[in-house]
Amino acid sequence: MLSLSFPFLTSNPVRLFHFINPTAPSFSSPFFFFFWVLYSTPCSSACFPLLLELLGLEPMTPLSPPPPSSAPPATPAEILDLILQHLLPVLLVAALSVKSFVGRWRLLHSKLSLLQSSLADAASSPHWPANPLFVDLLPPLLSTLRSLQSLSARCLDPSLPAGKLLLQSDLDIAASALSLHLHDLDLLLRSGLLHHLPSAGAIVLHLPGPSASRADLVLFVRDLFARLQIGSIDLKNKALDSLLQLLASDPPKLAPIVAAEGDLPSLVRLLDPSAHSLIRDQAAAAVSLLATASDVSRRAVFEEGALGPLLRLLDSGSLSVRERAAAAIEAITADPTNAWAVSAYGGVQILIAACRSGSGSPAIQALAAGSLKNISTIDDIRSAMAEEGAVPVLIDLLLSGTLDAQKNAALCVWSLASTGGEEIRASIVREGALQRLIELLREASDPEAMEHALRAIHALSTSPAAAKALSSSPGFFAQLTDLIRRGSAATQQTAAAVFCNLSPGDDVKRSMAGCMASLIKMLESSKPASAQEVAARVLVSLLAVRSNRKELSRDEKSVTRLVQMLDPRNVEVGKKFPVSVVLALAAGGGVGCRRRITEAGACQHLQKLADAEVAGAKKALQKIAGSRLKSFFSMAWWE
Incomplete structure (x- = not known):
């Protein structure tokens, strides 16, 4: 006024x-x-x-305002000198001399002392003027210190003429600004960037070439992460661009270096919903690359707490961000030691929702189904998946999803059925999964998709309801026959294992005679031992039909192979499996069948196995030799 x-x-x-x-x-x-x-x-x-x-006073002539300063802006060196030689010494003394808010000023004194030490360390490097991050830090630091100088003068007056609450607020603001400056300065000092010339490549953010040394890469990565924490939005964006280019050039090689030398917590913080959308999208892409590139970087991403923010992005991010988040989540949950954390973050519902039709892109559905497959091996999560309605969603994916979605959905059903109890298997069958899996097995042209579908059917076939439905389907056994004849080794074994859980009639067994030669070959394979067992079990079941015994005995190549497996010198094959097949073949197979086995040299091998007390060898030998004696006496009587 x-x-x-x-x-x-x-x-x-x-x-x-x-x-x-x-x-x-x-x-x-x-x-x-x-x-x-x-x-x-x-x-x-x-x-x-x-x-x-x-009043007897003379009027005064108004004073003119001072002319604007024409002095050029202070250089970084002048600002640093002003701070170190003038402002900080004065503030350190003032912080111990104030009359008000003594406790706050004692804390400020410790921060000012730390700032003085850190600045002196930075100034000792001859290269600091070439570092733009440090140079850009000096003007705001100078402004904060001048503000503190003004506040110290106000605190010297016990009467606090400007008001206590306002002064307290101003002190808190200045202290927070000083803490941020200390954080940025400490980051620069720890990174070692102040002690390197720009020609090293990291200061000016030139992307290192393929032949760059590890030292150059480390320096580049440290500079990038310094800019992520100190720079403006534009600088952060450029730093993330450079980080993405670096990781994309050779992910397996460079991701571990970034994980070891970069400040991953600062990158994970950029995934927060409050972060700038452009920065958040770029950070999600970088985290996704790190999570999918190598075991080391994936473990580091998980340990820094990225799973929770990634799940939030999958739930509410843009389409591109959701795809990147889904890829990272699938990679993280592939490690069983990480999968449990999905439940802790409430991620089961999010993943199921991401699998639903119309909830996102086909890629998101496939990746989310892969994550569900990864976490379904954990008991508590498996129960939560069933309660949250995962089964109907997975069944829909079996036919309506992309090939990747179908494969992951089939594997997830397999995991639920194989590791869950009878109740879960029964619920899967009630939801119609069995029919969908059979259709996928019949229509899929991708061998891997067929194998995944067959594995899921095998897991369900242990359920009485599923076994009954499959046993009454001749068309399904025709598929099994074809898979045993033409499938890969893993597919052949799984198909044989499915048959072992079923109870087909004789007509079905007759229709499967064409795969017996393939089962004999499976019996020869030394690894895995389970393949020999299921092949032997299927052969014994099929040889229960007389016509099948006759057909196999006419196959000289198969009989020769079977007898060679009886040879004790053949140590690659467990002897109890071929012995059980020979026993089934000799039982009621007719004179011609036993004669062919004998002519192939089975008796001498069976005698040695009987002496070694191999289960079934003695009985098989009696079957063959006894029939030969009976035939001999019969011929003598007729003569």
């Missing part, structure tokens, strides 16, 4: 002080009261010279 009404008086504070000073010779209470009334009342400044004349 005074400055508005009487600018010619307030422009000279000494004159004003002289006017209101009680010790001034011209001061008297009535005149002072009259002045205060005028001061408190807006009026024209033209009347104020009359008041001065009544």
